[in-house]
Amino acid sequence: MSTITASSGSSLFRFAAPNVFYPLAGKMVPFFAVLAAVLAIAGLYIGFFMAPTDAQQGDSYRIIYIHVPSAWMAMFLYLTMAFWAGIGLAFNTRLSSMMAQAIAPTGALMAFISLWTGALWGRPTWGTYWVWDARLTSTLILLFLYLGFIALQAAIDDQRRADKAGAVLALVGVVNVPIIYFSVKWWNTLHQGASVKPGSSAMAEIMLAGMLVMVFAFWMYAIAAVLARLRAIIVEREKRAQWVLDAREQGRL
């Protein structure tokens, strides 16, 4: 415990201590959860009541409002998970490894939603729920990387060794993310190319607006879910630490 108190004086690194970050995360969870709910209501209203029916795809295109946000979050969360896992591996910071562990299930959930909605969108537009092409296969691999990370961590009893093994897996898997992103350019694929690129968009403005609001909604939800899980993980791992026992007695846990 002495190493924690020693670092608790200096600026940002103060928050690297689980006992300092725990109450801060507790304040952030409801804030991001409410923000996610408000944005989701606004985004779905725009998507279903303001945006018109698509000229080519009819109303099937409305799956985009959850398909693209979940697909983006699945990739973004993976990079974030690998980043924190790598920091934990390099600097032996406990909270970083806990953060990586907290991100994995939400990342897996996002990957699953993107695959599921993609299948249901693929059927009416391509005539098939699934095809083994580059974009779909690499996204399925992303889901398996998340599940592999979770399973590997769960299989190793020594928590610090579990963190290290998980970090190596997460970092090796990073190579898959650019493969997903550029797959529609590198290979012939059924999946359409990027509709939205920095500085330009092939979508109607109102459709794009609804989609971007939903992206922010998913983003805020992911932050709330990850921080809520991080708090549970902090308690799980530090349950014998004096600050946890003190916080419990004072009703602050």
Next chain:
Amino acid sequence: MQWQSLEHFLAMGGYGFFVWGSYAVAAVVIAAEIWALRHRRRAALAQVRAASAPRRSS
């Protein structure tokens, strides 16, 4: 408003199964995650209770 009735809205121009199948499953898995998070927090707090109990009795 582009939807003339509730049935019209639910039909989604013939794509109701695909659109609502997407949204329903997404909603269910998100609800399941929120439930799992609550459950995990409660279980973690129960672990602390168990860890602090022998300390008190001594």
